Amino acid sequence: MTRRSPRPRRSGKPTTAGRRSSDRRHAGRLRIIGGDFRRRLLPVLDSPGLRPTPDRVRETLFNWLAATLPSARVLDLFAGTGSLGLEALSRGARETIFVERDARVADQLGRNLDTLGATSRGRVINADVDRFLSDAPSPATLVFLDPPFRQGLAEPCCAALESGWLTDEAFIYLETEAGLDPQVPPSWRLHREVHAGDSHGRLYRRDATALSPAEDAC
Template sequence: MTRRRPSSRKPRPPASAKAKGPGRRNAGRRNAGRLRLIGGDYRRRLLPVLDSPGLRPTPDRVRETLFNWLAAATPGARVLDLFAGTGALGLEALSRGARKASFVERDPRVARQLEENLATLQADERGRVIVGDALTFLAEGPTPCSLAFLDPPFRQGLAEPCCAALEAGWLTGDAWIYVETEAGIEPRVPATWQLHREVRAGDSHGRLYRRAAAASSPPDDAC
C-alpha cells in the first residue's frame, strides 16, 4: 500500500514489528526468537527459538486453553510430541507435571535447540528428542503414551496417516490426542477417538480427542 508523505519530509523508516497489527502472520512474529511457557513449574520462562521456515509454535492462547482442558490428565502423563518444532506443547506438559515426554523433530538444527532448552530447564532427564521423520518413527515398535500432540506442517496431508499410525499401539486405552490442522480441514481419525473440544486461532484449527478404552489396548508403559 502506498503511504502519502509530504514531499518536504524525508521518508520515514519502516514500522517496527511491535507496531504491526495482531493478524496471524504478524502475531507469530511478535515473539520471534523466543518461546514463553505459560503455566506450571517453568511458568514465564523464555526459551530461544530458531528462525526456521515453517516453524509455527502453537499460540499462547491456544496452549492455555488446551492445558486448561487437560489439567487433570497432564500430571504423570507420558507424552508424545510429533512434529515437535519448538517443543511448545511437550515442554508445557512437562512444566505442568508430565512424567516424561518424547519429542520427534526432523530438522537437526531445530532438534538441537530443543535439546538445549530441555537442558536449560533441567528437564533433560524427563524429555528426549528423536531426530527423524514422524511417520518413520511411528512405523517402529510402539511404546504407548497417554497424551499425544500432533501438529504437522500445513497442506502436506500428514495428519490422517499419523492418526492412523498412532492407533497402532502408540496410545493407552484412555489416551488424549490433540491434532492441529489448517482451518477448513477435518482429518479422518480412528473410530475409537471421540472429539472432546475444539479451538480455532487464525488459520489453524485444533481438536482434542479422547480415546475410548478397549480390551485390546496396550499396557500402560512409558514412551
C-alpha cells in the same frame, strides 16, 4: 509443537496493542506460560515458519488437560520448538518424547531442555514421524500431533498411532488447516475444539471399548 510449513500463523481473536508489543518483545523466543517453568523464555531457532503455538491456544488447551498432565507420558510429534511438549513437562508430565526431523531444530530443542534442567524427563528424537511410528510402540497417555498443513499427513499419522502408541483412554490433540475434516480412528471421541486463524485444533479422547475385537487385536 511448531510450524515449519509456509502457511499463515494462527491469529485467534484480534490482539490488543499491548499484546502486539509483547509479541514483538518475545520474537524469536518461546515463553512457558504455566507450571514449574512459568515465564521462562527460551530461544527459538531462526528458521522460516518456525514459531511456538500462540499463548492463547496453549492456555486454552492446557486448561482442558489440567487433570491429565500429572504423571502423563507425552509424545510431541512434529515437535519443532516443542512448545506443547515443554509446557506439558512444566505442568507435571512424567516424560515427553519430542520427534523432530530437522536436525538443527532438534538440536536447539535439546539445548532448551538442558537449560530447563529437564533432560531427565524430556528426550529429543531426530527422525521422521512416520519412521518413528513404524518402530516398536510404547503407549502414551497424551499425544500432540501438528503435522505441516496441506501435505496429507494427518490421517496416516492418526492411523499409525493406533498400532500400540496409545493407552486405552489417551488424549490426542490434532491440529490441521481450517476446513479439513480429517478421518480419525473410530475409537477417538471429539472432546473439545478450538479455531484460530488458519488452524483448527481438535482434542480427542480414545475409547478403546469402541473397538471391535478384531481391531483391538491389531
